[in-house]
Amino acid sequence: MQLPLKLERQSSQTLQSQIFEQIRSLILSGKLRPGMPIPATRSLSEQLGVSRNTVLLAYERLIAEDYLQTQEAIGTYVNFHLPTDSLVLKTSIQSPVFSKKPPIKRHPVLFQGRAQKLINPQQNQFTVDFRVGRLDPHSFPVKIWRRLLLRHLSSGGANLTEYRNPSGMEALRKAIVNHLGPARGIAVTPDQVIVVSGSQQALNIVSRLLINQGTRVVTECPCYQGAAYVFESYGAQLHPVPVDQYGLQVLKLPSTPASLAYVTPSHQYPMGSTLSLKRRVQLLDWAGRVGAYLIEDDYDSDFRHNGSPLTALAGLDPYGCVIYMGTVSKSIGAGLRLGYVVVPTELVEPARTVKALLDSGNPWLDQAVLADFISSGNYAKHLRQIRRIYLHRRDCLIAALKLHFGDVQLSGLDGGMHIVWHLPSNFPTAIEMQTLAQEVGVGIYTLERGGAYDYGYTEHSERTLILGYSSVPEIQICEAIARVAKAMDR
Numbered sequence: 307m308q309l310p311l312k313l314e315r316q317s318s319q320t321l322q323s324q325i326f327e328q329i330r331s332l333i334l335s336g337k338l339r340p341g342m343p344i345p346a347t348r349s350l351s352e353q354l355g356v357s358r359n360t361v362l363l364a365y366e367r368l369i370a371e372d373y374l375q376t377q378e379a380i381g382t383y384v385n386f387h388l389p390t391d392s393l394v395l396k397t398s399i400q401s402p403v404f405s406k407k408p409p410i411k412r413h414p415v416l417f418q419g420r421a422q423k424l425i426n427p428q429q430n431q432f433t434v435d436f437r438v439g440r441l442d443p444h445s446f447p448v449k450i451w452r453r454l455l456l457r458h459l460s461s462g463g464a465n466l467t468e469y470r471n472p473s474g475m476e477a478l479r480k481a482i483v484n485h486l487g488p489a490r491g492i493a494v495t496p497d498q499v500i501v502v503s504g505s506q507q508a509l510n511i512v513s514r515l516l517i518n519q520g521t522r523v524v525t526e527c528p529c530y531q532g533a534a535y536v537f538e539s540y541g542a543q544l545h546p547v548p549v550d551q552y553g554l555q556v557l558k559l560p561s562t563p564a565s566l567a568y569v570t571p572s573h574q575y576p577m578g579s580t581l582s583l584k585r586r587v588q589l590l591d592w593a594g595r596v597g598a599y600l601i602e603d604d605y606d607s608d609f610r611h612n613g614s615p616l617t618a619l620a621g622l623d624p625y626g627c628v629i630y631m632g633t634v635s636k637s638i639g640a641g642l643r644l645g646y647v648v649v650p651t652e653l654v655e656p657a658r659t660v661k662a663l664l665d666s667g668n669p670w671l672d673q674a675v676l677a678d679f680i681s682s683g684n685y686a687k688h689l690r691q692i693r694r695i696y697l698h699r700r701d702c703l704i705a706a707l708k709l710h711f712g713d714v715q716l717s718g719l720d721g722g723m724h725i726v727w728h729l730p731s732n733f734p735t736a737i738e739m740q741t742l743a744q745e746v747g748v749g750i751y752t753l754e755r756g757g758a759y760d761y762g763y764t765e766h767s768e769r770t771l772i773l774g775y776s777s778v779p780e781i782q783i784c785e786a787i788a789r790v791a792k793a794m795d796r
């Protein structure tokens with residue numbers, strides 16, 4: 307660490323006392339905080355071009371006045387207990403570097419936006435949390451990941467030190483293409499794939515390409531908060547289209563031009579429906595007719611519990627209008643911040659440019675490990691394992707709700723990682739149920755609190771709860787639902 311000290315050689319003040327006062331100012335102004343290490347005398351003397359003895363004497367004085375402490379094996383650091391009488395900066399210690407400047411009228415912050423609520427600030431209060439889209443930390447493939455990580459770390463060479471293709475590592479893009487063919491019926495080339503830091507970044511890249519102030523963007527209603535908020539932040543004019551048990555109501559799409567529509571056909575977020583094949587074809591025809599691009603967010607399509615998965619929109623697309631987004635956040639872990647976007651050929655170059663401008667590409671090591679994980683067959687094996695676990699947890703949650711609440715109306719059961727509970731009119735509202743469960747340490751969520759965006763209000767807002775089951779072991783599911791039922795009885 308280098309300290310921002312500036313010595314005045316012409317000053318009447320000695321160099322030693324300038325060092326003393328400037329370090330003291332840094333401490334008193336909070337720029338050097340208690341416990342922070344201070345450079346060794348040798349390195350500070352080299353930095354400042356003064357003798358080591360000058361620095362040593364300044365340090366000795368700071369130690370004597372309790373600003374610094376020193377300990378063998380640790381070195382010198384800012385004292386945890388600063389002298390209280392010196393907490394106010396005295397005018398005598400102001401130097402040219404720290405002198406007060408007149409207040410500056412700054413340019414206003416131009417960005418306007420809100421952030422999606424992915425982290426629950428109350429989650430530590432819950433003994434059992436049915437938050438949507440969460441993975442069980444025990445399901446992370448630690449052993450294999452560690453092995454692959456060490457292997458690529460040892461052999462990474464220049465990949466660890468050089469910039470690489472901002473679109474992502476070729477081996478990973480090939481592995482993704484090979485996965486998408488059989489799993490989602492999508493035939494594309496690795497060139498069309500851009501590795502991103504989660505779907506959230508893909509949404510930003512696409513928005514940068516296609517949205518400016520007033521651009522019309524269609525979304526499902528309700529939809530995923532993270533998507534609606536991104537579009538909004540780029541100035542989009544959002545156009546909600548309602549969903550029912552078959553997904554987006556395509557006959558309610560606007561007949562006037564729209565640049566973009568954002569959809570979750572596999573497992574509508576948050577309502578859980580699957581877009582029927584008929585509607586998929588109608589949606590593609592609509593996009594072809596009005597000249598819109600479709601963003602297909604396939605966030606949790608790896609988990610199909612009943613029947614075979616339908617071919618993705620991107621696999622049915624005759625117009626070359628689908629932008630397909632995938633993520634490992636729901637299959638391996640959101641902490642990896644890895645995903646991909648597959649773009650139509652005319653968007654490849656502009657999307658690669660935006661990605662380069664954003665971050666010059668994802669970290670190489672993570673990409674190498676994921677590429678190996680997928681192409682070695684470990685990803686498919688991992689998916690098979692967690693699919694089985696999620697299916698058991700889903701069944702357990704359904705059984706527990708039926709046992710304690712009778713003939714419950716549920717939807718979104720065929721796939722994904724959460725179910726939707728439609729509360730009857732003789733039940734408390736969704737917000738009341740959420741509060742009631744919270745009081746007994748159980749997290750269940752309304753649409754808004756569960757990361758959905760309902761444009762302020764929909765017919766579902768008041769009487770819909772969403773419950774994620776993927777991160778909760780069966781024994782806890784049964785016990786927690788019993789607890790909520792008991793609280794409701796009371």
Ligand SMILES: Cc1ncc(COP(=O)(O)O)c(C=O)c1O
Nearest residue numbers: 439504505506530575605633635
């Ligand atoms: C519908 C939907 N899409 C995308 C995401 C975010 O994915 P990522 O972590 O890849 O940004 C989520 C996260 O919960 C989601 O629910």
